[in-house]
Amino acid sequence: MRPANARQLNLVQAVNEALAMALAADPDVVVMGQDVGRFGGVFRATADLFERFGEDRVLDTPMNESGLVGAAIGMALYGMRPVAEIPFADQMLAGFDQIVGELSRYRYRTAGQFACPVTLRLPYGAGVGGGMYHSLSPEAYLVHTPGLVVVCPSTPADAKGLLLSAIRSDDPVVFLEPKALYRRAGGPVPEGDAGVPLGRARKVRDGDDVTLVAWGAMVPVCEEAARQAAADGVECAIIDPRTLWPLDLDAITQSVAETGRCVIVHEAPRTGGLGGEIAALVQEHCFLHLEAPIMRVAGFDTPVPHALEHVYLPTPQRVLAAIEATVAY
């Protein structure tokens, strides 16, 4: 149901609105990154923020990801709440030591004496013709790093609400934005600045037969697969964890306990992907409820090939095949 005070925004507009609200509400918030200032961001997620809030709140930084993350850490140590953008998640690899070795560990390393409330915005994933250097889905690397909160919205409303919560969090949050959904058809977004709580999943769809678990750009893929399955009399529940770590395991296991079947869908490569971890947790907690092996539909174990992106990415047809296989088991 559409909230009374909601407007239709697309996902990138929702991100922009959240950033503007955070900047207006809290003088400690600063937005920083390559071209986020005068240019308004590679994907225009920071459009007009420089003009509205000035150069001390919206900082253009050099094209150096390690420098960006490292400087954001230092600003957070001073007491600010930096929101740093790396325009393609692939490029975070150039700043990986600062993310994994420093940002994630500051609180633990110092036994809570110092905190790093940095929000790192990473437009991620394939589906926009970015080839193998602009299509990475890095959630497994990040979830594997203790000390990071990892968030991935799939709707404009969640993008706004979760980003506001991320910026207000006292933990470092990596905010994965599915750029394939940036400019898809909009959705209702509440006008206020209420955040969506971190660590809570969203039940996208009810269903008694199969539980689909998906996040980011794979949620609409699963929605389409679920529609097609329903035409054949198979009702799928869809759980969008939204926060990939800490994971709302209860939401997933409750659904699987009801359906007895689980299909996990992500666009990152299958081997070592987050789907494997979720599958392990589900079998640890729901073993006696399972009617069939947990299945995964994922990107293939290759880089994302420019010409074959449509082959690499999970499709509703591949998800539907997994649904049919688990029901027929």
Next chain:
Amino acid sequence: MSAALPAPARDATDLTARLVELAFLARAVDAELERLALAGRLRGFRPARRAVWPMVATGLALGPEDQLFGTSRDWPAALGRGVSAATLMRQMFAKDGDPALGRSLPGGLHDAVRKIILSDGSAAAHILHAVGFGIAAQIRRGGGVAVALFGAGAFASGDVHAAFSLAPVRAARVVFVARGPRGDEPGFDAATEAWGLRLVPVDGDHGAAVFDAVSRARVRALAGEGPTLIDARHQDSPRIPEDLLVLQRAGRLSSEAERATEAEIRATVWAARKSAEAASAPGPDTLFAHRLAADPDDDDPVEEDPT
């Protein structure tokens, strides 16, 4: 040794006397721990050796709102910042009393009260943190300067170049202090000119000179005039530190007084070491503490019980 933040010295000779006292303490700690490390009784210790002079001088030059960033080798700066030998030894041996629960290698001291962050991570990662701190301080026009100590070997790191290129653009309130031996690393002159960074070379064997350079650089940074790189490396050839010569010329340090001071410091270090060795180590119940601000550790369905 005082547990409070050090008060500014009243005159040059008093300052030098204080520097010598701290450097002697650092040297005694350094020698004791290096001996233990060589005997296999202390893992991960990195000695400071001659660099104790710029390290303690840098720590002593900081103001109460300044934030010190360094590596685990820069621990003598913590003595200059007012950390006691007893607390330092607790950290070195990863025992109760270490403010960070023994989570870092020896020398990786973290003390929020005294604003000290000494990391055993990548050699130059902390330099970027100092730049960010300095950018924030400049934006806020508030008190506080970031001071980053680093070994000259880190000059080859990309993080150093990112830090040096970003800091002047934002007039970051940061002071960089390079210490260690003058080896074959490229000179700082050309690089600092290219980045618009102010370069101040000083004798790394002269603590008072380093103190003076850091003091002036932090005043400059607080005035919004930008960052300074202090090249406080020491010459390869051994020599008597200038600070000792100053005290001797002033009649403040006779051989007899020097021996007495060293004996007193050795006793202090010995007591601190014995106390640290006898102390308890952090228990397994601390393993999950401080992972996240809102940590679901108690009812975490994912983890085993470490106790």
